[in-house]
Amino acid sequence: MRDIVDGLAAWRADGVRFAVATVVRTWNSAPRQPGAAMAVNEHGEVLGSVSGGCVEGAVYAAAEETIKSKKAQQLTYGVSDGDAFEVGLTCGGTIELLIQPEVALIDLDDVLAAIRDGRPVATASIAGNQLVIWPDRTAGTLGDQGLDHAAEQQAAGMLAAGTTGTVRLGHHGEQRQEETEVFVQTFLAPPRMIVFGAIDFAGAVARIGGFLGYHVTVCDARPVFATRKRFPSADDLIVRWPHQYLESTTVDERTVLCVLTHDPKFDIPLLEVALRTPARYIGVMGSRRTHTDRMRRLREAGVSELQLSRLSAPIGLDLGARTPEETAVAIAAEIIARAWGGSGLPLTGLDAPIHG
Template structure:
């Protein structure tokens, strides 16, 4: 539910009760991932989505029921062979949805209070990582509790069971928060693996992943727009002040005038960062790539012809880079879409970034027999966090 935190935080501030339906498990092909949420207030206003449209009406009704009864509900929605137009996911998969009523008149240390605190933390400071942990399958008396876990390991709230359960849940939540992942994990009701098995949903919210575009050219302007659309914090860097201006890149989060390799050395990047080198000039991109390919970032791509790429590889080898480091370089940058314009090229680059992040092949889905949605081991750290 943290992906709709801003609106829900406003509801909490206005004293509006609501029920929130959260996807807690996915089986097979489904349009939304765990953490996706639909919320409905007492006046029937809805925000968010759990299925992209397939079962929204039925989930809306469940939220209304939860508001009336005050009960926590869990429902599974899947494909209906008998009637594809019946309530169900026509994409062939199944989702489990947990519906939780959240009361504006929440008591101290209640699940509602912890949920409200998590919503406020996300809505008011996106730079600070937080995770919300809730039991989504287990004993009835554990449904409804919540933990708000911060990156230093401290937490508030309670799951309502053995204190060891809170400690275990907080440790699991911190591990997922460090990885920037939302996921469901199995633990025991008495902590660790002890006691009755329970499923813990951890929704992690971390700052947006960074995209740094080196080279203030027209292709960069198009890539900035696509990068923002994908949810990145986008920086444009170029050593030429006449080109690197906020006026030329109004959608960038920041525009930096500096030598690319010097700017790179001044920053701290994580495993979700993508670096796009569009400088197309050896005096800029070779010193930059020499350093970038040694960093533990998610993606390093460089623009240029195949001839430029071969010459660049030779220069990088002379600078001391080995085959393992050079194999990380995506050059020529982007997927083969036949792109020509800056906008088409930006789509090509973005498609390669998404394919790298999600483990996709980059091939057409038509005629393929591979899954539409991939469970890539690299998907979590780079992917958007619900």
Template sequence: MLDIADELHRWVGQGRDFAVATVVAVGGSAPRQPGAALAVDADGTAIGSVSGGCVEGAVYELCRQALEDGEPVLERFGYSDEDAFAVGLTCGGVIDILVTPVRTGDPVRPVVAAALASAAGGEAAGGEAAALARIVSGPAELRGRALLVRPDGSYDGGFGAHPGLDRTVAAEARALLDAGLTGTLEIGEQGSRCGAPLTVLVESSVPPPRMIVFGAIDFASALVRIGKFLGYHVTVCDARPVFATRTRFPEADEIVVEWPHRYLERTDVDARTALCVLTHDAKFDVPLLRLALRLPVAYVGAMGSRRTHLDRERRLRQEGVTDLELARLRSPIGLDLGARTPEETALSIASEIVAHRRGGTGVPLTGAHTPIHHDGPAPNPADVPSLRVS
């Protein structure tokens, strides 16, 4: 539900009762991933989506029923070969939906309200990283109960069962939160690996990933716009104050006038950060890329012709950059779309970033036999022993 936290946080502030339906597991070709949500308030207003339209009507009615009787429900939707008009996913996938009422006086409401307050608005609005853990399957009296886990491992709320269950879920939810993942856990009722298992959905809410665009050129302006559209926190960095201005980049979250490599040395990046080097000037590119290719970021791309790329590689090798490090560099930046305008070029770059992030091939889907939806790199099971990421 944290993907619609902004609006739900407003609903809580207005004292509205609502029910929220959350995708907890998917199979086959499903349009939405675990954590996607649809919510319905007491007046019948609906926000969000769990399937892109296939089963919204049926889920809407489940939410209305949960608001009336106060009972959470777990429902499975899938394509029916026997009845093509049955409620289901015509794409052939299967999704499990947990519907949880969040009414005034419900034990789950304070925990959900705190989770929504943490997630709402992201970092720019004072939001912070948090994980919301809810019991999906198990004893009826536990289903839908929630625990809010913070980055330091502290937690609010509880499942009202064995205290070991709260501690175990909090520890494993923190591991998911550190990785920015949403997934399910299989845990015994007392928090052990044995006994009757409970399925727990953990939704992670983290600040938006960063995109840092180096080079305040016209192409950068278009890339800033598409970066914001994709949900990135976008920074523009250029050493030239005449170009790096708010007038030229009104949609950027930050504008930094500084030598690119010096800024990169002092700013925070992580495994979700995309670095886009559009300067195509050796005096900026070489010291910047020498550093960027040694950082644990998601993507490093550099603009320039193939001749520029070859010269850049030569200079980087002279600076001690290894072949393994150079293999991380996406240059010339972007996918082959035949792009010419700044907007087309920005689309090309963004397409490569998405393909790299999700494990896509970048080839046309028409006539291909590759999956339409890619899950991207899987987490290391050794890090979260009981994790099942959907």
């Protein structure tokens, strides 16, 4: 829902009624993941997407019904349904949607503000009821005190991990197959992309990082290059020795590090620090000759082979890229492939499901 937050906030400010359809579960080759959302307002305007175009027409009509009835509904679309071709889900997947009227969305203005500001919040929903879980309080109810407690405990763990999905909960905290299915959606601050080296390629990487939803930081020790004029799209611009900045900032399992300096005096101390972090991706620019020398220097510095195996170097997938923009696409493609387990191969030659 993060991508439609601003639109929802504007509708709220204008007093416009609407309904939000959220993907709560998928099977096979459904094109969007749980948490993807589409909103329809009383004037027929649409925000977002739940299937990349496959079932939007049917969801639009269902959302209009929800606005009028003010009652939530849970719907499933897929190839096993007799209506699959009618709603357009011809790509082979199945999606389950929860469609909620805005009047049923608890603490909505505060939730939207938290998502926009990057503050943690989670929602637990079943058709007709919603519980909002903040770090220090809860609001709303799922209709049962025991279920509320179970959902609160589950949501806290999922919020810490940044995961979203449908879980089965007992009413006293135990997870049992026969108990209530609850959709838990978590919202954290955007993941970080830290780009080291204020070169022309860094500008393109920063732009595509922002497009992918990362909070982008560009860091370089040279103030003549690390300027806001050169990097207007970066969220943060840091003039500092890269390894010193990395030692002082927060890096978690969602962080990606792109080292574009390909200069040993920057790279070696920076990578010694980077390889001690839990960063999900550490990509390093440079020719194969540069990388061979870099690996030698890191080994001499005491970096282990296991640590060195984490490096993606030379950075990016082999797309034949030449320009900074093409190179940024190659880097982004590798980051995405690493995150979701993609092969990086053309889909035309694969039999695996397109959407995982």
